Amino acid sequence: MSDPILSVRNLRVTFPSLAGRIEAVRGVSFDIGNEKVGLIGESGSGKSLTGRSIMRLLPKAAHPVADRMRFDGKEILSLPEGEMRGMRGGEIAMILQDPKFSLNPIMSVGDQIAETCRIHLKLSKREARARTLHLLEQVHINDPARVYPLFPHEVSGGMGQRIMIAMMIVARPSLIIADEPTSALDVSVRGQILRILDELRAERPTGLLFITHDLNLVRRFCDRVLIMYSGRIVEELPASRLDEAEHPYTRGLLDAIPRLDRPRDRLATLQRDPRWITEEAGR
Amino acid sequence: MIEVEDLQVFYGEGRDRFHAVRDVSFRVEKGETYGLVGESGSGKSSVLNAIAGRHSDWTGTVRLAGAEVDPRRRNPADRQKVQIVFQDPFGAIHPKHTIGGTIAEPLAINRRQNRGETVDALLRQVGLPGRFRYRYPHQISGGQRQRVSIARALALQSPILLLDEPTSALDVSVQAEILNLLQDLRRDQGLTYLMVTHDIGVVGHMCDRIGVMKDGRIVEELTKAQLVRGETAHPFTRELLSESLLG
Ligand SMILES: Nc1ncnc2c1ncn2[C@@H]1O[C@H](COP(=O)(O)OP(=O)(O)OP(=O)(O)O)[C@@H](O)[C@H]1O
Ligand SMILES: Nc1ncnc2c1ncn2[C@@H]1O[C@H](COP(=O)(O)OP(=O)(O)OP(=O)(O)O)[C@@H](O)[C@H]1O
Ligand SMILES: [Mg+2]
Ligand SMILES: [Mg+2]
Numbered sequence: 001m002s003d004p005i006l007s008v009r010n011l012r013v014t015f016p017s018l019a020g021r022i023e024a025v026r027g028v029s030f031d032i033g034n035e036k037v038g039l040i041g042e043s044g045s046g047k048s049l050t051g052r053s054i055m056r057l058l059p060k061a062a063h064p065v066a067d068r069m070r071f072d073g074k075e076i077l078s079l080p081e082g083e084m085r086g087m088r089g090g091e092i093a094m095i096l097q098d099p100k101f102s103l104n105p106i107m108s109v110g111d112q113i114a115e116t117c118r119i120h121l122k123l124s125k126r127e128a129r130a131r132t133l134h135l136l137e138q139v140h141i142n143d144p145a146r147v148y149p150l151f152p153h154e155v156s157g158g159m160g161q162r163i164m165i166a167m168m169i170v171a172r173p174s175l176i177i178a179d180e181p182t183s184a185l186d187v188s189v190r191g192q193i194l195r196i197l198d199e200l201r202a203e204r205p206t207g208l209l210f211i212t213h214d215l216n217l218v219r220r221f222c223d224r225v226l227i228m229y230s231g232r233i234v235e236e237l238p239a240s241r242l243d244e245a246e247h248p249y250t251r252g253l254l255d256a257i258p259r260l261d262r263p264r265d266r267l268a269t270l271q272r273d274p275r276w277i278t279e280e281a282g283r
Numbered sequence: 284m285i286e287v288e289d290l291q292v293f294y295g296e297g298r299d300r301f302h303a304v305r306d307v308s309f310r311v312e313k314g315e316t317y318g319l320v321g322e323s324g325s326g327k328s329s330v331l332n333a334i335a336g337r338h339s340d341w342t343g344t345v346r347l348a349g350a351e352v353d354p355r356r357r358n359p360a361d362r363q364k365v366q367i368v369f370q371d372p373f374g375a376i377h378p379k380h381t382i383g384g385t386i387a388e389p390l391a392i393n394r395r396q397n398r399g400e401t402v403d404a405l406l407r408q409v410g411l412p413g414r415f416r417y418r419y420p421h422q423i424s425g426g427q428r429q430r431v432s433i434a435r436a437l438a439l440q441s442p443i444l445l446l447d448e449p450t451s452a453l454d455v456s457v458q459a460e461i462l463n464l465l466q467d468l469r470r471d472q473g474l475t476y477l478m479v480t481h482d483i484g485v486v487g488h489m490c491d492r493i494g495v496m497k498d499g500r501i502v503e504e505l506t507k508a509q510l511v512r513g514e515t516a517h518p519f520t521r522e523l524l525s526e527s528l529l530g
Contacts, residue, residue, distance in 0.1 A: 043424060156324045214459075260524070
C-alpha cells in the first residue's frame, strides 16, 4: 500500500480510577488506505474509544497516547484544538454510535443538516434548505418535508442514523469513521446506505473505518477486518476470509451467530480464556 | 397475554398530525414470543411505546393479561405487568444517575427489599461486573448501556417484556448470552415477549410468530415454520429472507 490515509501505532487510552488507572485501549496499531476496514470485537473492547481517539472526541477523563497517529501528514494527538475542529466534520467525519443522542436535542434535524450545508458548501439559507430536503431523500427517508422540522427524539432509530449519514455526505471527508451506522436499519435501507458510502468513495480516495457487530456485512462489504478483544487487536484478516479466522475469540463469534437455516435450542457462547487478554496478536 | 385490536397511533396536532400506526391487530399468547419486523420508520417502536404506556395519543383496544388499558391513565397494577427495553438505551437511562441507581429505581418505586443484592444479581445476569454500579452512563460502552437497560427491565420480573432491538449494540457472542438468558426466563417464569429486530437470524431463533410492518400496517403474519420454509407472500419479507440465505 502506498502512503496510508491514516496510520496509528501503539494507541493507548487510559482512565483514572480509584484503583489506579484503567487502560481501555492497550496498544492498538493499524493503517487505513483507500479501503474499507471493518472493526469488530467484544462489547466493551475499545472499538468506539479507538474511533473517537482519531476524532479527538473522547470523554474528558480519557487520556490518549500513541507513538503515531498520523492523518494527512499531521500528528492528530498534538494538533491544536482549533485546527482539529476544522478537520472534524470536514476532512475526517464520524458517525457516532448513538446518533439521536449525538445530535443537538433542541434543533430540528433538518436545520442541523442545513447548517452543515451552509458551513461546508457556503450555501444561502434557502439553498441549504433545498439541499437538505434532497439529502433526506437520498438517504431514503420518505416524506422529507414532514421529517425536516422534527426534533431528534421524534425520529425513529433508523432515521437518526440516516440523518447522521446525510450530514457526512455534505462534508465529503477523506476519512470516515462509522460507529455502527446501520444497526437500526432494515436490510433494504441498509443496502442503499452502503451503496451511498461506495459512491462517495468512488469520487476520491477515502478511508473507511466501519465499526459493526454484523459479521455478514463485514464479510461482504469490507476489504479487511480487524478483531478487537479487551483493548487490543487480536486478529486481522481479509474480510472475505473471515470464516478462516484462527483466534479462538473470532471462532467463537462465528459460532454464536443465530441462523435461520441452522436452528438451535441454545446459542453457542464463548468460554473466555484469560490468556486472550495478555497474548500478543499473532502476526 | 397481549391483545391489540385496531390500534392507531398519532403524533403531533392539527395540520401536522401524523398517523404513524394504522389498523394494527395481533395477539400474543402467554409464554409466546411475537416478533415485529419491517422497514425503518414503519411504526414498530410506536406500537411498543403505545402498549408500554409511553405514548398516549392512540385509539383502539390494548389488553394486557386480560385487562384493558386506558391510553391516558395507567394504574400501578397495569404498570407492573409490562416492562420495555428501549431501542435507544439512553431512553431508559438517566444520564445523571449511576448504573446501580438506574437498575434499582423500579425496585425502589415498588418498595422491594434487598435492592443491593438484586442489582448485583441483575448485573451478573447481563454479563457486567458488579463494580459497574458506581459508574455513570457515559462511562460505559454502547453495548454495556444496552445491557443495563435490559437489566433494569428484568428487575421487577414483570410477566410481559417489550424488547425493541434489545441486542442491536451487542457483539454476537454477548448477544447469544442475552438471548439464552431471555429464553431461560421465558421457560422458567412463563414470560411473554414482544420483540422488534432487524436481524432475521434473531427472529428465527426467538420468535414463534412474526408480523411484518410497512407504512404503519402489519402487511403479513407468519409462523416460525413458514418463515424457515420461506413461505411468504410479501416482497419485503422475501428480501429479509434473501439476506439470511446470502449468509
Ligand atoms: N469514561 C469512562 N471511564 C471509565 N471507563 C470507560 C469510560 N468510557 C468507556 N469506558 C470503558 O472502556 C471500555 C471500552 O469502551 P468502548 O466504548 O470503546 O467499547 P466498544 O468496543 O465500543 O463496545 P460496544 O461494542 O459495547 O459499543 C469499556 O469497557 C468501557 O466500560
Ligand atoms: N414523537 C414523535 N413525533 C413525531 N413523529 C414521530 C414521533 N415518534 C415517531 N414518529 C414518526 O412515526 C414514524 C414511525 O416511527 P417508529 O419509531 O415507530 O418507527 P420504527 O418502525 O421503530 O423504525 P426504526 O426501525 O427506524 O426504529 C416515523 O415516521 C417517525 O418519524
Ligand atoms: Mg461502541
Ligand atoms: Mg424503532
